[in-house]
Amino acid sequence: MEFLELFHLEINGPMVTVALILVLLALLKWYSISAFSSLEKLGIRHPKPLPFIGNMTFFRQGFWESHMKLIKTYGPLCGYYLGRQMYIVVYDPHMIKEVLVKNFSNFTNRMMSGMETKPVADSILFLRNKRWEEVRSVLTPAFSPKRLDEVIPLISQACDLLLTHLKPYAESGEAFDIQRCYGCYTLDVIASVAFGFQVDSQKTPDDPFVKHCRRFFKVSIPRFVVILILSFPSIMIPLARVLPNKNRDEVNAFLSKVIGTVIALRDKQAEEQRRRDFLQILLDARSSPSSVSTELLDNVRQDAQDGELPTHQITSNVQQKALTTDEIVGQAFIFLIAGYETITNTLSFVTYLLATNSECQEKLLREVDQFSERNAELKFSTLEEELPYLEMVIAETLRMYPPAFRFSQEARQRQPPFTYLPFGAGPRSCIGAKMAILEIKLTLLGILRKFKFETCSETQIPLQLKSRSALGPQNGVYIKIVPR
Ligand code: HEM
Structure with a gap:
């Protein structure tokens, strides 16, 4: 008080208010850059x-x-x-290897925004520490060659539908956006492999499953809310989690209900009646966790064999704990989150590159024809071993246009030899990589047996790109297809 008297100041209401505002502004300024x-x-x-x-x-x-x-x-x-x-x-590839492989134990977890809600939050993408390790070891066998062989008929069925939809374009010679067709096709595969039922998204865009999946990708947060969340995370994230989000909640509830219904149905069916899809593999793991307990994390094993990981990181056996129903629903969502845009965009990029590089396409067509003469039945091992040029075409496409580019950017500028890892690296890398390559190969094989790609006046060269959640073509991929 004496201090204030020195300046002939008296404490009054407005002055306290001004002082508080000044303190608040000073705190806000400090917070804004702290x-x-x-x-x-x-x-x-x-x-x-x-x-x-x-x-x-x-x-x-x-x-x-x-x-x-x-x-x-x-x-x-x-x-x-x-x-x-x-x-x-x-x-830097070497530094990436340090982080993702050699010192993996320090970098086990993927970053979370805190906004993830169930069932997405239960998917392996967002699981952390021990639970991630346990679920990864349950999921790994679901992507084994034996299991992939089982899903080939399901993917081929969806591919036949795609070919039916492409036929009119081939007959009319009309230019069209093939990315849209690939989007529908990828959704059909997801419905069949992960959610356990068949759908034709191109023919029935109003099917509730198709509509809800499309809404899943449209769920977006207004820009000003994003700014508020990023600026004041400790207040805004808990608030955003409890506030109702009609779109998100409806989509999650619908898709969870679909899976719940299929699970209930499967539980009533005899074993031999059950469809052999990804969902069933998860359900099998639920009822008999011991059946997968010997299969450890695939990459951890491989990296240890390659001498990349210190052995203490792999000697501890991962204890299997069965998946809860919530977690099973969460894993079915992986295909949507991790597999929809990545596969749709890779197929679109391959198509663009083949249409604009006719020599490569001709070489590939010869390989496809020879492969088809030799193999009446499609099997994972033959697709992996006997289509080396197709393998290279896909690898080169992923090098040039990595749809998920978290750990693969170095590839665009460096010349081989370099460590190129389009599916990430180390124990937390893409668990669906083999499945993705299988699906892409089956699709291209199916299409190129009947048609070939050609550019048209609408083809955008060079292709304009957009990069939000995944790298993709900005305005689709317009081409013509020609019967062979
Ligand atoms: C061309 C297609 C695909 C590409 C380029 C791709 C790429 C990637 C990349 C870069 C990562 C991050 C790896 C890391 O953090 O080191 C990842 C993770 C993952 N991907 Fe894929 N992916 C593709 C398709 C798929 C498919 C079809 C599935 C599901 C069937 C899938 C499931 C996953 C999962 C579950 C993870 C997280 C694994 C974990 O956290 O343990 N991906 N993917």
Whole structure:
């Protein structure tokens, strides 16, 4: 008080209000930049962050282009902030291997936004630590060659539908966007393999399953809410979790109910009546966890054999714990989250590259014809071993256009030999890689036996890209198909 009297000031209401506002503003100013010293402390170069939002404006062009710009400007080890969250970008193959393989035990978990809700939060993508390890070891056998052989008829069935839809375009010679057809086809495969029933998304776009899956990808948060969440995560994330989100809740409830119904039906069926799909493999693991207990994490084993992992990381046996029904539903969602856009976009990119590189397409057509003469029946092992050029076409496409590019960006600029890992690396890499390649091969084989791709005046060359959740063509892939 004496201090205030010195300046002939009296404490009154407005003055207290002004003082409180000033303190609040000072605190807000401090808060707005308080998260932005971590990268500097680590000596990691990064663009200058703006108060509250960090480097959000840097990513206006999309993630692909912006990451390239970032690496070019700040080097192979750089960083940025999205809101208050710090990100470190590692662009050097050796360093990537250190993080994902050699020192994997320090980097087991994938980042979570905190906004994930059930059943998506139960999918392996978001599981952490021990539970991730347990579920991964339950899922690994679901992608074994034997299991993949079992899903070949299901994928082929969906591919036959795709061919039926492509036929009118081949007959009319009309140009069309093949990415749309691939989108429907991929959804048909997901319905069949992961959700346990057949659907024709191209013919019946109003089918409730098709509509809800499309809504699943449209669930988006308004930009200003994203900014609020990134700027004030500790208040906004719990709030966003409890606030109702009609679209998200309806989609989750519908898809969970679909799987619940199929599970109930399967439980009533005799073993030999049950459809051999991914869902059934998960259900088998639920009722007899011991049947898969000897199969450990695939990549961990492989990396240990290659001498990449210290042995102590693999000697401890992963204890099997059966999946709960919630977790089974969560794993069925993997196909939607991890398999829909990646496969649709890879098929679109391969088609674009074949249509614009006729010599490669001719070479591939010869391989397809020879393969078909030799093999009446489609089996995983023959598809893997006897189509080396198709394998190369897919690998080169993924090198040029990696749809999920989290750990594969280095490939676009470096020349071979380099370690190229389109499906990630180490124990937490893509569990669906073999399934993805199988599906892509079966599809291309089916199409190229009957048709070939040609460019048309609508084909966008070079292809414009968009990169939001996955890298994909910006405006579809317009081509013509010609009967062979
Ligand atoms: C061309 C298609 C695909 C590409 C390019 C791709 C790529 C990737 C990449 C880069 C990762 C991250 C790996 C890491 O963190 O190191 C990943 C993870 C994953 N992918 Fe794929 N993927 C594809 C298709 C699929 C399919 C069809 C499925 C499901 C059947 C699938 C299931 C998963 C799962 C479950 C994970 C997380 C694994 C874990 O956390 O343990 N992916 N994928």
